[in-house]
Amino acid sequence: MSDTVAEIFKLFQDHLNNEQEIREVNEIRNNVKQIEKITRDIVIILQNIHNEHTEENIIVADYCTKARTLFEDVRKYYEKLAIIVPTDQYYRFHFEWKSVTQRLCYLASLVVYLEVRILVTKEIAADILGIKQKSEDGFHLDLEDFLMGLLQLSTELSRYAINSVTNGNYHQPMEIAHFVNELNAGFRLLNLKNDALRKRFDSLKYNVKKIEEVVYDLSIRGLKPNTNITQESTVVQGNKI
Template identity: 65%
Template sequence: MMILQNIHNTTNERVDESITVGNYCMKAREMFDKVREQYAKLAQVVPHNQYYRYNDQWRFVTQRLCFLIALVIYLEVKVLVTKETVASLLGVKNNREEGFHLDLEDFLLGLLQLSAELSRYAVNSVTNGFYDRPIEIARFVNELNAGFRLLNLKNDMLRKRFDALKYDVKKIEEVVYDLCIRGLKPSPRPIEETLAE
C-alpha cells in the first residue's frame, strides 16, 4: 500500500510519467511474491473443510490485497482484473471445491475499494497536470458500476460498499465536468484537425 500511494505524487514535470507508475507497479509485484509464500503456509495450516471457520482471521487482508492487485493491473493495462488472475497472484485456488481459495465476496469487496482509490487518483491527477486521466478513470469506474448493478446484492457489507461506489462515480464525474467547463478536457481529435475546421 505504501509503495502504490506514490502514484498520487507524480507530477507533470517528468518526461514519461508512465515509467514512474510502472516502477511502483513492479515494486508492488515483488511484494506479492512474499504474499504467495504466506498464503501457502496458511493453506497448509487450515484444515481442508474448515476454510470458513477461520477465514475471518485473514478476510480483511485478502480484500485489501485484491484491491492492490486490481489497482496494479489497472495502472499497467487499464483493464479490470479477473478473479482468476487475483487468485493466481495470491497463490490460492480460484474455486471453493479445490481447497484454500479466494472467496468471491472478498474479491468483490476488493474491487469496490478500487473505485474509492481511483476517485482519489482522478482528483490528484488533475492537481498534478494530467487532464486526460480522469476521463479514462470515469469510463472505467462507470463500467465497474454497471457490472455491479447486474448483481442481486443482499443487504450486507457488499451492498453497503456498493452504495459507496455511487458516490465515487459522482465524485469522478464532477472532476470531469470541472475539466470540461474550464476548457481543460483534452480534445478527442488532434489539434490540427480541430483548427482546420
Template identity: 50%
Template sequence: MSVPEMFSYIQGFLSADQEIREDIRKVVQVLEQTAREVLTLLQSVHQPTGFKEIPSKCQKARELFCTVRTHLGELKTKFPVDQMTFIREIINYKFHEHWRFVLQRLAFLAAFVVYLESESLVTREEVAQILGIEVVREKGFHLDVEDYLAGVLIMASELSRLAVNSVTAGDYSRPLRISNFINELDSGFRLLNLKNDPLRKRYDGLKYDVKKIEEVVYDLSIRGLAKEQEAGGDK
C-alpha cells in the same frame, strides 16, 4: 466415558484449534506487513511526479507479490492435506475470518496494479494467479467471490482519489478514462443481487466514488480543460 474424561476430550479439540489460530495469526501478520509495503509503494503514484513512475512502481509491486505468494503458501500448510475435502472445507470456513481482511486488501492491490498497467478490470482468476491461490473451492485455499468483489470496490475508492490527483498533476485526460471505467464498474455491480451484508454496504459507497469522479469531470468540462486535452491528443 465419565464427565471429567468427556471434558478433557473436548479440551483437546479446543487446544488444537487454538494452536491453528495462533499459527494462522502469525502468518497473517506477516501478510499484512507485506500488503502495507505494496500499498506504500503504490501510494507514490498519487504524487505530482508519480505518473511517470507508474511502470517501475508496478514492477516493484509485482516483485513484492512473490513474497505474498510465499506467505500464502505457508498459510496453506496450516490445513491438513490428508483429510477429506469436506473436512478441509469446514476448517477453511471456520478460520476464514482470520485472513478475510488481508485477502481483500491483497485483491485490491492486485486489481490496482493491473489497472495502472492496462487500465482494465482484473479478473478473479488473474487475482488468484497473482496471489498464488486457487479459484475453485474444491481445490483448497481459494479466493472467494466476495473477497474479490470487495477488493474491486476498494480499488474504486482509490481511483476516485487518483482522478483528483491527476488534475493536480496536469493530467486532464486520466479522470475522463477513470470516469468511464468506474461507470462501467457500477453498471456491472448493478447486475448483482447483493444481500444486506458487508459487501452490500461497501457497494453502497461506490455511488459516492462515482459522484466524486463526475464532479472532477464536470469541473474539467466547465473550464474547457477536457476539450483542450483531447485536442492536444488529436494533434
C-alpha cells in the same frame, strides 16, 4: 477396557484436540500478521502514484514492478495458510484473513489497472495472491472478498482522478471515469444480498459521482482533452497478466 479408563483417555484426546486447535490458530495468525505487514508495504509503494511526476508512465510502472515483487512474498504466506487450514474448515477460520485478503484484492486490481487499464478477473487476482480459485480446491479466494476489493478500488481511483488534475494530467480522469462507470454497471447486474457488499456498493456510486464532477469541471474550464476513450471491454480474459 473399563468405562473409567475409557473416560480418562477420552479426556486425554479432548486435551490433545484442544492443543492442536490452539497451535493451528496461532500458526494461522502468525502467517496473517506477516501478510498484513507486506500489504502495508505494498500500500506505501502504490500511494506514490498520487505524487507529481514528470515521466508518469515510467515511474508508475516502476511502482507496479515493486508491488509485484512483494506479491511474491504474499504468495508464500498464503501457501503456508493453505497447508495449515484443514480443507473442510476454511470458513471456520476465514475471518482471520478476510480483511487483508480484501485489501490485497484491491491492491492487485489497482496494479493491473495501472499496468494495462483493465479490470482484473477473479482468476487473475487469485493467481497474483497465490490462492486457489474454487472452493472445492480447499483454500481459495472467496468471491465476496474479491468483490469487496474491487469496490475499494473505486475509492482509490476517485482519489487518483482528483490528484491527476492537480498534477496537470487531464487525460487520466477521462480514462478513470470510463473504467469506473463500467465497474458500476457491472455491479448493478448483481443482486447483492450481503449487507457489507451493499454498503460498500453505495461508496462506488458516490465515487462515480465524484469522478463525474471532476470531468465536468474540466469540461467547463475548457481543459477536457479532445481524444476519445476507446470503448472496449475493461475486463481481461485469461489467467495471467
